Amino acid sequence: MKRWNVLDIFFLGVEGQRRIVTLKPDQVNIITGASGTGKSALIKAIDYCLGSSKCELPAHVRRRALAVGVRWAKGDEQIIVGRIIPPVGQQTSGRMFVSKGRDLEIPSSVDRFEGSSTVSAAKAFLERAFGIGDTDSPATDFVSKGRASVRQVTPYLFLTKEVIDSETVLLHGLEKLEKAKDIVATLPYFLRATDEESILAERRLRQLQRGLEIAEAREQAKASSDSLMMNRALGLLTEARQIGLVRAGASFSEEQEVLQALREILSGRMIEGEQPSDDELSVLHASRRQVLAQLEVVRRRSRATKSAIRESSGYQGAVKQQHEKLMLVDHLKLSDVSHVCPVCDSPSDRGREVAAALQSALFKVRNESMVADRVKPQLLEVDTELDSEAQRLNNELRRIDSRIEGWLGQSERARELTSLAQLHSHLKGRISYFVENIVDESPRLGVDLEALRAEIDELEALANRDARNVRLQIAERKVSGFASEALKQLPTVAPCVGAELEFLSRGPDVVMIEGGSNAVLRMSDVGSDQNYLAIHIALCFALHRYFELVNSPVPGLLVLDQVSRPYFPAKGDDYDVSEIGAGVEDEDTQAMRQHIDFLFRETKLRSGLQVLLIEHAYFADDARYREATRERWTRKSKEALIPLDWPVRKDA
Numbered sequence: 001m002k003r004w005n006v007l008d009i010f011f012l013g014v015e016g017q018r019r020i021v022t023l024k025p026d027q028v029n030i031i032t033g034a035s036g037t038g039k040s041a042l043i044k045a046i047d048y049c050l051g052s053s054k055c056e057l058p059a060h061v062r063r064r065a066l067a068v069g070v071r072w073a074k075g076d077e078q079i080i081v082g083r084i085i086p087p088v089g090q091q092t093s094g095r096m097f098v099s100k101g102r103d104l105e106i107p108s109s110v111d112r113f114e115g116s117s118t119v120s121a122a123k124a125f126l127e128r129a130f131g132i133g134d135t136d137s138p139a140t141d142f143v144s145k146g147r148a149s150v151r152q153v154t155p156y157l158f159l160t161k162e163v164i165d166s167e168t169v170l171l172h173g174l175e176k177l178e179k180a181k182d183i184v185a186t187l188p189y190f191l192r193a194t195d196e197e198s199i200l201a202e203r204r205l206r207q208l209q210r211g212l213e214i215a216e217a218r219e220q221a222k223a224s225s226d227s228l229m230m231n232r233a234l235g236l237l238t239e240a241r242q243i244g245l246v247r248a249g250a251s252f253s254e255e256q257e258v259l260q261a262l263r264e265i266l267s268g269r270m271i272e273g274e275q276p277s278d279d280e281l282s283v284l285h286a287s288r289r290q291v292l293a294q295l296e297v298v299r300r301r302s303r304a305t306k307s308a309i310r311e312s313s314g315y316q317g318a319v320k321q322q323h324e325k326l327m328l329v330d331h332l333k334l335s336d337v338s339h340v341c342p343v344c345d346s347p348s349d350r351g352r353e354v355a356a357a358l359q360s361a362l363f364k365v366r367n368e369s370m371v372a373d374r375v376k377p378q379l380l381e382v383d384t385e386l387d388s389e390a391q392r393l394n395n396e397l398r399r400i401d402s403r404i405e406g407w408l409g410q411s412e413r414a415r416e417l418t419s420l421a422q423l424h425s426h427l428k429g430r431i432s433y434f435v436e437n438i439v440d441e442s443p444r445l446g447v448d449l450e451a452l453r454a455e456i457d458e459l460e461a462l463a464n465r466d467a468r469n470v471r472l473q474i475a476e477r478k479v480s481g482f483a484s485e486a487l488k489q490l491p492t493v494a495p496c497v498g499a500e501l502e503f504l505s506r507g508p509d510v511v512m513i514e515g516g517s518n519a520v521l522r523m524s525d526v527g528s529d530q531n532y533l534a535i536h537i538a539l540c541f542a543l544h545r546y547f548e549l550v551n552s553p554v555p556g557l558l559v560l561d562q563v564s565r566p567y568f569p570a571k572g573d574d575y576d577v578s579e580i581g582a583g584v585e586d587e588d589t590q591a592m593r594q595h596i597d598f599l600f601r602e603t604k605l606r607s608g609l610q611v612l613l614i615e616h617a618y619f620a621d622d623a624r625y626r627e628a629t630r631e632r633w634t635r636k637s638k639e640a641l642i643p644l645d646w647p648v649r650k651d652a
Contacts, residue, residue, distance in 0.1 A: 003547075012069075100129060157559060480502045
């Protein structure tokens with residue numbers, strides 16, 4: 001299977017200079033050299049040309065190069081992606097260039113680039129070429145959130161110095177919170193456990209579910225607030241009726257009717273009626289007693305229903321146990337019981353009588369189980385109806401209490417105020433304050449909860465989490481198997497020797513199952529840079545092996561930045577490993593050679609996998625290593641990624 005590999009990484013200088021680093025597809029490619037020669041800048045160059053939001057190329061490169069480009073290849077297809085390099089002090093550049101075809105030529109200068117584009121359009125171009133998303137939607141910032149994009153392939157391409165032997169960071173980019181969320185969200189897509197439509201549906205589903213929780217809480221709070229406001233308004237109307245501002249026989253039940261009546265009192269259009277009497281208070285108390293009686297009946301029925309539900313659940317469990325025991329009877333073939341005693345062969349009907357009794361008992365238990373299953377849902381429905389009725393009666397009771405409180409309060413205030421005019425003025429002032437400061441008359445554009453629930457149901461069907469989880473578990477098992485196989489071929493120390501590596505997509509994370517003890521170990525438990533290095537390499541190669549298996553759109557490129565770091569930490573410059581120890585190799589050198597053997601062997605076995613190894617160490621006595629070395633920038637040769645004799649930019 002063909003996968004996208006890198007053919008060239010090139011830089012364009014101020015006066016037509018051109019620096020090209022050529023790689024070979026489907027092979028191990030090695031760049032060795034001294035510190036400060038620009039080896040790690042190759043990773044920054046590829047990342048920048050994949051649409052990174054920041055240019056992280058070193059200052060030496062930014063002062064001497066105007067543009068950087070990468071030529072990708074997949075069989076006969078080729079892509080050239082170029083990007084303007086910003087001067088030192090400027091974070092990024094929005095100018096990119098993309099072109100696709102066969103036998104594309106690397107431009108000799110910036111003005112020879114083809115396919116001028118914006119960053120977002122260039123990322124969309126690369127996504128279509130790689131097969132990410134299988135969509136024509138542009139990769140703009142507001143669209144790319146939550147959708148698979150070309151930016152989410154970098155964790156599987158780069159093993160940088162920050163990651164390769166880290167005990168805390170599993171994949172490139174996970175150390176940055178703003179990137180980690182999208183990496184985690186799109187991992188199932190690149191594992192082919194889901195598609196982009198399902199990813200977006202699941203993201204939208206989580207947003208709607210959270211929105212539904214908030215909307216339901218607001219509706220509940222609004223209902224409680226409206227009930228309190230209605231009680232206060234009814235209390236004011238009761239007081240108004242007592243002092244003749246409302247007809248004694250007037251009745252209001254709806255919120256709008258009550259508020260309209262209060263406004264009419266303030267406008268003076270309400271006709272003053274009869275003076276209040278004690279009969280009204282008697283009617284209110286009678287209504288209160290009636291509601292309390294109804295509420296007590298409902299509560300008794302509710303208690304009885306809940307008790308019946310509990311007993312039904314216990315009875316249903318007992319019946320189920322009896323039914324499961326009697327199910328054994330089906331295996332005894334009672335219909336075939338003989339008339340003859342199985343011991344003495346004499347005629348006997350005892351066996352048939354026992355069989356008939358067992359069958360009768362099983363029939364009764366089955367019927368009782370069916371009755372329990374049929375009755376319990378009805379009891380639950382009655383219980384819900386009784387709870388609703390109790391809630392309604394409690395609200396009615398609060399309204400009556402508010403009216404009684406208003407009547408009594410007005411009677412008390414009537415003794416304090418000396419005239420009916422004072423009563424009118426005092427009450428109108430309270431009504432005016434209530435209407436102006438308490439009643440919310442702004443239009444309420446409430447959320448349609450039913451429509452929201454319907455959309456959630458549709459998205460749940462589209463996301464199909466159960467099927468996604470099954471496919472994800474299959475992917476995890478396969479990647480774990482590949483990683484465990486790779487880990488056994490790499491140098492490790494206890495407790496990783498002979499351990500199984502388990503990959504967990506949620507996190508993502510890895511754990512080790514220690515050989516012999518079967519203890520579950522986290523990354524922090526393995527305690528060795530050599531182990532961390534082996535785990536990272538094993539996982540990355542396992543992921544690429546799985547990507548190849550499922551035809552994932554992740555390019556077939558894996559860049560490793562200095563595998564020798566845990567073995568030769570004191571070596572900061574380039575060096576020939578074969579000269580270390582004067583021919584007597586220590587354990588570290590042997591372990592490093594084991595890594596090299598693994599890289600060549602695994603790359604040869606895979607189809608479309610290209611490995612770029614960036615190293616200080618040079619194995620001059622290894623023919624494979626020498627042939628795979630594309631560039632060697634030493635202090636002695638004074639060679640580097642960007643030569644020192646390149647002129648400096650005017651805007652540097």
